[in-house]
Amino acid sequence: MLLLATPLIHAVRVVVTSFRRRREAAAMGARPAPxxxxxxxxNVDLLLKLLDGFLHGYPSDGQDVIVEKFGTTVNFRVLWEDLIFTVDPENIKTILSTDFNNYVKGETFGFTTASLLGSGVFNSDGEMWKFHRSMTRPFFTRDRVSDFDNFEKHSADLIEQMKHRLRGGYAIDFQDAILRFTLDSATEFLFGNCVHSLATGLPYPSTGPPYPSTGPPHPSTGLPYPSSYPSDAQTPLAPPSDAHTPPTRAMGPTNANASGPAEDFATGPAEDFAQAFQTAQHLTAARLRSGWTWPLLELLGDKTARPMRVVGAFVEPILREAIDRQRQRVKEGINASKTDEVGRTDEVDKDEVGEDETLLDHLVRQTSDPVLLKDEILNIMIAGRDTTAATLTFIIYSMAMYPAVLQRLREEILAHVGPSQRPTYDQIREMKYLRAVINETLRLYPPVPFNIRESINATTWKSPNPLEKPFYIPPKTPTSYSVFMMHRRTDLWGPDAMEFDPDRFIDHRLKTYLSKNPFIFLPFNAGPRICLGQQFAYTQISYTLIRIFQHFASVALAPDAQPPYSVPPPEWKEAHGRKGVERVWPKVHLTMYAHGGLWVRMEEAAGAGAGEGAV
Ligand code: HEM
Structure with a gap:
C-alpha cells in the first residue's frame, strides 16, 4: 500500500507545485524558462545522456545540444525536479553579483559535497561563509601573493625533475609534475611544511611499446596509479646510468608493489593523499551530475569514505601538531584568547598576520576546532592547488599546439627578464603577452567550468530578447551556469571564439567584446564570492611560466606516451569547434584536467642554466 502511495503523493506534489509556479510566474509578469x-x-534519457557526456565525452557534451535547441537559459527538468541552467552573462551576473543575496550554495550542494568539503568556504553560506572568508582574506595581500622565494624554490625543483627525466629520453607527464609542484608549494604556503612530492621523481610513461602496462592498483583507492614504472627488462629506454637519487625521501616508504627503478621514482603518503583527494573530487562531481538521484547510487555506502580516510590520515596529524603548538603558546601567555562554541577565539585581530606565519598558524589563532580547520585547509587546497595546476597544464598544452605563440612569449620573457634571472613583480606586471596567454587559456579551459547556486526566493531573469517577458525562476531551485560554454560563445567573443589567440586580450577585440561586457569572462567568478586567490594565482602562474621558458625553448605533445584510453576518440575530428582539434581529453571533476595526463617532450634552451637561479 505504502509503495503505491509514495509515487501518488509525489505525483500530486508535482502537479500542485507546477500549478502554483505557473500562477506565481504570471503574477510576476514572467514566463517559465524553456x-x-x-x-x-x-526525462530519464536526458539524465543518462548528461552522465554519459560527463563520463565519456567532452566537457560540454549533452548541454551544448540542449542550449542550441532551447536557448541560453533552459530548465533541465529531470525526474520532475527543476534545474535552471544558463550560459547567459546577464543571468550569471544576476546570480553572482547584482542579486547575490538571493542565491546560496544551498542545502543540496552542501549535502552532496559534505563528505569532501565539510563546511569550508566553498560550500558554506551566511555567517559561516563570512567567517571562513574573513579568516583567510588577510593571506592574500600583495606581500603575501609575491612570496617569490617559495615560487623560486619549487619551480627550481620542478625544472630539475623535468630536465632529469627528459634527458633520460623519456616523455614527461607535465600535469603530474605540476600537480606535485602545486602540492609542494601549497603545503608550504598552508602548513609551512613542504611534503616534497617532487623529490620522489616524476613517473615514467605507462604506455607500450616499449613500455609495460599500467602498474598495480593504488592500495588506498583501488584505482590505477596515474603512471607506472617501466621495468628494465622490458624497455630499451632504461633509466639513465646517472640515475638521480632524490635529495630526500620525505614522503615515507615507497610503494612495495611497484617494480622498476625505485631509486628514481617513489610513492608515499603525499602521493596517496593526492590520489585519494582526486578520487574523492571525482566521486563528488559525479554526485553533482546525478542531481538528487545520487544517494540511490550510494545505497551500499558513501563512496568517498575510503579516499577521505586517506586524506584525513594525511592532514589530521599536521593539524593536531599546529593546535598543540598554539595551546603551548597560549600556556606561555602568547596570543591568549577565549574560545566560543564553534572554537572561534575572540581576542585575535583577524587581519593581523605575522611575517612568517603560515595560513594554518593564522587559523589556529582563531579556532581550535579540528573539523573547522580541516575543512578550511582542504577547501583552500582544492581552491588553490588544482586550479593553478589546471591552468599551467592547459597553457603548456596550448604552447605545444601553437608554437608561434610560444616563440612570441619567449621573446617577451627574454626581453623583459633575460635568460636566467629571477623575475620581479614589476616585470611580471609589464608582460602583456604573458598575461594574454594566461587569460586566453583561462577563457578556453577555465579550471572551474561549471558551477551551481540555489535560489532563495522566486525571482526573474532577463530574457535574451528584450521584447520578450523575463524568465521566472522558482524559489529553492538549483541554478547552474557554465563559464566554459559562455567563454566559447561566438556571439559574445566574435566569430573566431573557438580559436586560441591571446591577441584578443590585447588588440581591438578587447574593446569590441570584453571591455563592453566584463561578465563574459569569469574564470575567477565575480561578486562577493570572487576567488580570493586570483592575484596569487596570476603571480604564481606567471613566475613559473617565466622560469620554465627560460629553460625550455619548445614543447611537443608525446602521443606515444599518452595512455591509449586518454587519446581523444577519432570521431571527435568530425566535431565542430575545439572538440574537433583537441589532442588531449579535457575532463572535469570539480575542476578541469587532462584525462590520462599531458605527456610532452620539451627541448632545452641553448645557454639556459647559466646565471642567477640556474637549475
Ligand atoms: C587559476 C587559478 C584559479 C582559478 C581559475 C580559481 C577560480 C575560482 C572560482 C571560479 C571560485 C568560485 C567558486 C564558487 O564560488 O563556487 C574560486 C573561489 C575561491 N578561490 Fe580560487 N581560483 C584559482 C586559484 C586560487 C588560489 C591560488 C587560491 C588560494 C590559494 C584560491 C582561493 C579561493 C577561495 C578561498 C575561494 C572561495 C571564495 C568564496 O567562496 O568566498 N583560488 N576560485
Whole structure:
C-alpha cells in the first residue's frame, strides 16, 4: 500500500507545485524558462545522456545540444525536479553579483559535497561563509601573493625533475609534475611544511611499446596509479646510468608493489593523499551530475569514505601538531584568547598576520576546532592547488599546439627578464603577452567550468530578447551556469571564439567584446564570492611560466606516451569547434584536467642554466 502511495503523493506534489509556479510566474509578469523535452518519462534519457557526456565525452557534451535547441537559459527538468541552467552573462551576473543575496550554495550542494568539503568556504553560506572568508582574506595581500622565494624554490625543483627525466629520453607527464609542484608549494604556503612530492621523481610513461602496462592498483583507492614504472627488462629506454637519487625521501616508504627503478621514482603518503583527494573530487562531481538521484547510487555506502580516510590520515596529524603548538603558546601567555562554541577565539585581530606565519598558524589563532580547520585547509587546497595546476597544464598544452605563440612569449620573457634571472613583480606586471596567454587559456579551459547556486526566493531573469517577458525562476531551485560554454560563445567573443589567440586580450577585440561586457569572462567568478586567490594565482602562474621558458625553448605533445584510453576518440575530428582539434581529453571533476595526463617532450634552451637561479 505504502509503495503505491509514495509515487501518488509525489505525483500530486508535482502537479500542485507546477500549478502554483505557473500562477506565481504570471503574477510576476514572467514566463517559465524553456523545459528540455526528453523521450523517456521524467526525462530519464536526458539524465543518462548528461552522465554519459560527463563520463565519456567532452566537457560540454549533452548541454551544448540542449542550449542550441532551447536557448541560453533552459530548465533541465529531470525526474520532475527543476534545474535552471544558463550560459547567459546577464543571468550569471544576476546570480553572482547584482542579486547575490538571493542565491546560496544551498542545502543540496552542501549535502552532496559534505563528505569532501565539510563546511569550508566553498560550500558554506551566511555567517559561516563570512567567517571562513574573513579568516583567510588577510593571506592574500600583495606581500603575501609575491612570496617569490617559495615560487623560486619549487619551480627550481620542478625544472630539475623535468630536465632529469627528459634527458633520460623519456616523455614527461607535465600535469603530474605540476600537480606535485602545486602540492609542494601549497603545503608550504598552508602548513609551512613542504611534503616534497617532487623529490620522489616524476613517473615514467605507462604506455607500450616499449613500455609495460599500467602498474598495480593504488592500495588506498583501488584505482590505477596515474603512471607506472617501466621495468628494465622490458624497455630499451632504461633509466639513465646517472640515475638521480632524490635529495630526500620525505614522503615515507615507497610503494612495495611497484617494480622498476625505485631509486628514481617513489610513492608515499603525499602521493596517496593526492590520489585519494582526486578520487574523492571525482566521486563528488559525479554526485553533482546525478542531481538528487545520487544517494540511490550510494545505497551500499558513501563512496568517498575510503579516499577521505586517506586524506584525513594525511592532514589530521599536521593539524593536531599546529593546535598543540598554539595551546603551548597560549600556556606561555602568547596570543591568549577565549574560545566560543564553534572554537572561534575572540581576542585575535583577524587581519593581523605575522611575517612568517603560515595560513594554518593564522587559523589556529582563531579556532581550535579540528573539523573547522580541516575543512578550511582542504577547501583552500582544492581552491588553490588544482586550479593553478589546471591552468599551467592547459597553457603548456596550448604552447605545444601553437608554437608561434610560444616563440612570441619567449621573446617577451627574454626581453623583459633575460635568460636566467629571477623575475620581479614589476616585470611580471609589464608582460602583456604573458598575461594574454594566461587569460586566453583561462577563457578556453577555465579550471572551474561549471558551477551551481540555489535560489532563495522566486525571482526573474532577463530574457535574451528584450521584447520578450523575463524568465521566472522558482524559489529553492538549483541554478547552474557554465563559464566554459559562455567563454566559447561566438556571439559574445566574435566569430573566431573557438580559436586560441591571446591577441584578443590585447588588440581591438578587447574593446569590441570584453571591455563592453566584463561578465563574459569569469574564470575567477565575480561578486562577493570572487576567488580570493586570483592575484596569487596570476603571480604564481606567471613566475613559473617565466622560469620554465627560460629553460625550455619548445614543447611537443608525446602521443606515444599518452595512455591509449586518454587519446581523444577519432570521431571527435568530425566535431565542430575545439572538440574537433583537441589532442588531449579535457575532463572535469570539480575542476578541469587532462584525462590520462599531458605527456610532452620539451627541448632545452641553448645557454639556459647559466646565471642567477640556474637549475
Ligand atoms: C587559476 C587559478 C584559479 C582559478 C581559475 C580559481 C577560480 C575560482 C572560482 C571560479 C571560485 C568560485 C567558486 C564558487 O564560488 O563556487 C574560486 C573561489 C575561491 N578561490 Fe580560487 N581560483 C584559482 C586559484 C586560487 C588560489 C591560488 C587560491 C588560494 C590559494 C584560491 C582561493 C579561493 C577561495 C578561498 C575561494 C572561495 C571564495 C568564496 O567562496 O568566498 N583560488 N576560485
Amino acid at each position: 523545459v528540455t523535452q526528453g523521450n523517456w518519462i521524467g
